[in-house]
Amino acid sequence: xxxxxxxxxxxxxxxxxxxxxxxxxxxxxxxxxxxxxxxxxxxxxxxxxxxxxxxxxxxxxxxxxxxxxxxxxxxxxxxxxxxxxxxxxxxxxxxxxxxxxxxxxxxxxxxxxxxxxxxxxxxxxxxxxxxxxxxxxxxxxxxxxxxxxxxxxxxxxxxxxxxxxxxxxxxxxxxxxxxxxxxxxxxxxxxxxxxxxxxxxxxxxxxxxxxxxxxxxxxxxxxxxxxxxxxxxxxxxxxxxxxxxxxxxxxxxxxxxxxxxxxxxxxxxxxxxxxxxxxxxxxxxxxxxxxxxxxxxxxxxxxxxxxxxxxxxxxxxxxxxxxxxxxxxxxxxxxxxxxxxxxxxxxxxxxxxxxxxxxxxxxxxxxxxxxxxxxxxxxxxxxxxxxxxxxxxxxxxxxxxxxxxxxxxxxxxxxxxxxxxxxxxxxxxxxxxxx
Numbered sequence: 001x002x003x004x005x006x007x008x009x010x011x012x013x014x015x016x017x018x019x020x021x022x023x024x025x026x027x028x029x030x031x032x033x034x035x036x037x038x039x040x041x042x043x044x045x046x047x048x049x050x051x052x053x054x055x056x057x058x059x060x061x062x063x064x065x066x067x068x069x070x071x072x073x074x075x076x077x078x079x080x081x082x083x084x085x086x087x088x089x090x091x092x093x094x095x096x097x098x099x100x101x102x103x104x105x106x107x108x109x110x111x112x113x114x115x116x117x118x119x120x121x122x123x124x125x126x127x128x129x130x131x132x133x134x135x136x137x138x139x140x141x142x143x144x145x146x147x148x149x150x151x152x153x154x155x156x157x158x159x160x161x162x163x164x165x166x167x168x169x170x171x172x173x174x175x176x177x178x179x180x181x182x183x184x185x186x187x188x189x190x191x192x193x194x195x196x197x198x199x200x201x202x203x204x205x206x207x208x209x210x211x212x213x214x215x216x217x218x219x220x221x222x223x224x225x226x227x228x229x230x231x232x233x234x235x236x237x238x239x240x241x242x243x244x245x246x247x248x249x250x251x252x253x254x255x256x257x258x259x260x261x262x263x264x265x266x267x268x269x270x271x272x273x274x275x276x277x278x279x280x281x282x283x284x285x286x287x288x289x290x291x292x293x294x295x296x297x298x299x300x301x302x303x304x305x306x307x308x309x310x311x312x313x314x315x316x317x318x319x320x321x322x323x324x325x326x327x328x329x330x331x332x333x334x335x336x337x338x339x340x341x342x343x344x345x346x347x348x349x350x351x352x353x354x355x356x357x358x359x360x361x362x363x364x365x366x367x368x369x370x371x372x373x374x375x376x377x378x379x380x381x382x383x384x385x386x387x388x389x390x391x392x393x394x395x396x397x398x399x400x401x402x403x404x405x406x407x408x409x410x411x412x413x414x415x416x417x418x419x420x421x422x423x424x425x426x427x428x429x430x431x432x433x434x435x
Contacts, residue, residue: 231279
């Protein structure tokens with residue numbers, strides 16, 4: 001059958017069709033012989049090497065309208081919704097095509113983890129989330145593909161936008177000196193409080209009894225009992241209060257502002273106010289002085305391959321370790337043998353590392369190795385490591401954390417501005433034909 005007549009809907013007609021709820025017929029091809037009509041999909045836009053179908057536009061519009069109704073927001077005019085939704089689909093198409101050219105692939109494991117986070121944010125397991133979608137008549141496969149596209153677009157954006165954003169040390173220094181910078185980096189405290197109320201009608205003996213009860217609970221905490229356990233006692237009095245959450249000092253009740261900064265993480269103090277006797281417990285602190293243990297380490301990484309079996313790779317790692325124990329130069333062997341491109345030319349040096357930076361197997365080997373000792377070969381997901389611990393220290397990283405906090409804040413502020421400019425640029429440069 002040969003198509004002899006192909007018609008496209010104009011943007012005005014798209015709006016009319018969407019508003020009326022008519023079925024979007026698409027490309028209509030009439031057979032040269034006979035009266036057969038083949039109904040295909042309507043193309044509403046051509047974007048470089050991709051097309052946007054009317055069904056995609058309609059589906060996205062339906063979803064958008066449902067979300068607007070759920071939020072109780074005012075529904076924009078239909079023509080505005082159509083125009084903005086189509087523009088969004090065009091930008092997505094451009095970026096997905098860029099992702100295809102860049103060779104971006106989202107592994108199933110990362111996709112599953114992203115879906116688990118979505119499910120968790122809704123208080124569900126992944127299986128429950130899938131069941132809830134299907135109960136609403138929605139496709140889990142389509143949701144999965146939608147998340148894959150979103151992750152691809154995020155990577156395309158980050159790769160093209162983040163590289164254009166540079167936060168200098170001078171910018172960080174200047175922002176730290178501003179009132180906004182000081183407020184941003186002000187320490188935060190996770191505070192719990194427990195109160196034994198004292199009434200104006202209480203006798204002196206009753207007041208003293210309540211204070212003694214609070215003092216006994218504090219004494220138990222200082223002797224090692226957990227705060228939650230010590231304040232759960234209900235006889236002869238019952239504590240009131242609970243978790244105040246994460247708060248900056250300026251947001252903490254004024255009766256506690258004098259004692260909270262004097263308490264270290266996990267410490268408890270006593271405060272007397274017009275309400276009664278309080279126990280104030282600082283469960284955690286962030287943004288204040290923080291000392292962490294660090295390990296300086298270097299390694300040689302060798303990996304199994306098509307020409308080297310797992311057993312041969314393990315033996316190579318053992319041979320390299322023996323050569324090091326016999327006096328060979330670590331840096332030279334790392335430059336010659338290590339397959340960790342990032343550290344090989346640095347003699348295998350990984351610098352100072354903190355807990356959580358390395359994979360568990362590597363961290364365990366570091367922890368079990370004395371300074372200047374070379375650990376037995378250890379297997380991780382990356383291959384076989386021969387590692388040497390060259391130093392250990394405790395470092396106050398609070399200033400570094402504050403600077404990182406400001407750098408992230410400034411980066412985020414610039415990112416949206418750069419992203420908007422970049423999106424306008426790729427939209428202008430793309431071939432877009434709206435039908």
